[in-house]
Amino acid sequence: MASVPASLLDFTRTCLSQGVNRIEIHQALIDAGWTDREATAALESFAESPLPVPVPKKRVSSGPRAAFLHLLGLFLLYMAAFSTGAILFLAIDLFIKDPANRIFFDLGDFARFNAAVLIASLPVLLLVRRAIMRDVKLNPATRIAPVVRTLSYITLLITSLIMVCDMVVILMGFLNGDLTLTFILKSVVVLLLAGGIFLWYISGLAFEEKMGESRQKETSIQDPQWRSRLAWAGFFTASVSLTLALWIAGNPFNQRLERLDKQRISDLRSLQGAIGRFHKKEKRLPDTLDELKTYPDSYVERTTDAVTKRPYVYKRLGNTSYRLGAVFDLSTPKDDGRGIRGKDGFYQHEAGLQTFDFNVK
Numbered sequence: 001m002a003s004v005p006a007s008l009l010d011f012t013r014t015c016l017s018q019g020v021n022r023i024e025i026h027q028a029l030i031d032a033g034w035t036d037r038e039a040t041a042a043l044e045s046f047a048e049s050p051l052p053v054p055v056p057k058k059r060v061s062s063g064p065r066a067a068f069l070h071l072l073g074l075f076l077l078y079m080a081a082f083s084t085g086a087i088l089f090l091a092i093d094l095f096i097k098d099p100a101n102r103i104f105f106d107l108g109d110f111a112r113f114n115a116a117v118l119i120a121s122l123p124v125l126l127l128v129r130r131a132i133m134r135d136v137k138l139n140p141a142t143r144i145a146p147v148v149r150t151l152s153y154i155t156l157l158i159t160s161l162i163m164v165c166d167m168v169v170i171l172m173g174f175l176n177g178d179l180t181l182t183f184i185l186k187s188v189v190v191l192l193l194a195g196g197i198f199l200w201y202i203s204g205l206a207f208e209e210k211m212g213e214s215r216q217k218e219t220s221i222q223d224p225q226w227r228s229r230l231a232w233a234g235f236f237t238a239s240v241s242l243t244l245a246l247w248i249a250g251n252p253f254n255q256r257l258e259r260l261d262k263q264r265i266s267d268l269r270s271l272q273g274a275i276g277r278f279h280k281k282e283k284r285l286p287d288t289l290d291e292l293k294t295y296p297d298s299y300v301e302r303t304t305d306a307v308t309k310r311p312y313v314y315k316r317l318g319n320t321s322y323r324l325g326a327v328f329d330l331s332t333p334k335d336d337g338r339g340i341r342g343k344d345g346f347y348q349h350e351a352g353l354q355t356f357d358f359n360v361k
Contacts, residue, residue: 004042008034012042016054067147069132074151076125080238081193083114083121087241088189090114090248096182108249115245118238126235152201159198166190196234203227257329260307264326265347267302271312271324272358274300279360285322289314313355325355 008029015025022043029039049055090111170187204227249255274292277299279285286292289303289311304311305326313325331350347356 004038004045008038008042009045012046013054013056016046017052066135066145069128069135070148070151073125073128073132074155076121076128077197079117079121080125081197083117084238084241085189085193086114087111087118087245087248089186091241091244092182092185092189094248096185108255111245111248112252112255115242115249118242118245122235122238122242149205152205155201156198156205159194159201162194163191163198166194193237196230200227200230200234254330258333261328261330261332261349263306264312264328267306267312268324268326268347268356270300271303271314275322275358276360279320285316285319285360287316313353317357320361321357321359323355323357325353327353 011029012025015028016022026039026043029042030036034042045057046054047057090107094107166187170184173183173187246252271289271292274295275286277297278292278295281297286295289300292300292303303314308327310327313323315323317323328349328351332348
């Protein structure tokens with residue numbers, strides 16, 4: 001319930017102790033300029049009792065438990081909303097090709113990160129909301145504790161600013177002639193996510209107004225059905241985003257094998273550079289890869305596979321040409337638009353033993 005000024009509480013307590021009727025007190029406060037909610041809150045601060053003195057009600061306080069649950073729930077909500085939007089943005093970029101959109105990061109890693117955020121945050125968020133609703137069921141007044149109202153208004157401020165900025169960006173895009181389908185869809189995603197959160201919290205704050213109307217209506221106030229549907233719609237959107245992220249990231253069991261193959265490619269590049277430096281100074285090719293380890297300018301880290309411990313393939317083909325190779329677990333993924341900047345087109349390979357021919361000149 002809204003906080004009541006000390007002067008208003010003292011006046012109400014004095015009137016009740018002298019037997020003044022509650023309706024008369026309420027009307028007197030209204031005539032003095034207090035709002036209906038303030039007058040009602042002051043009267044509702046005291047229970048109706050046959051005792052000759054007013055009996056104060058237990059006031060709703062922002063205890064450590066309420067602060068912890070609502071802060072944790074709000075933080076998890078921000079995490080889930082941000083990752084949901086990031087995944088939807090990524091899906092829009094994949095399904096709708098925009099020539100002006102250049103991707104400079106690994107889409108699989110980006111999808112895996114946001115999928116991990118959703119997998120970690122959503123179950124905990126559901127548990128936190130369940131704990132909050134259990135407290136509300138035991139004491140409906142906890143819904144309007146000061147910490148809840150403060151966090152709600154902070155969230156309303158953040159989401160309002162996001163929606164206004166999003167509309168500004170849309171208008172700027174329209175005025176600049178950059179209003180593409182991809183641009184519009186991403187703006188709609190931001191509006192829906194921020195608008196859904198805004199609608200949820202603004203409707204929750206309306207509960208305070210209803211609770212202040214009369215004490216008899218406190219236990220009869222129920223959330224409208226659309227609020228529960230809004231919550232399920234948000235959970236469904238996050239679940240769809242999680243599914244998209246897992247699809248973009250690919251089979252998790254193959255990720256380690258892909259990383260090992262990338263490490264093998266990196267080793268071959270290092271060996272290629274070291275052999276080139278060796279030939280530039282010695283005017284010949286090394287007899288074996290182990291010779292590079294003793295050469296001061298080679299800077300080679302390893303000449304064997306980190307997993308199998310077998311030496312990488314090396315064979316001299318001539319005075320300036322040679323062959324390098326390794327055994328790969330998987331074939332190079334097909335170029336489906338999910339590539340990253342700097343992808344090496346030379347080291348394309350199939351699974352198994354693959355060799356590459358080089359010439360130092």
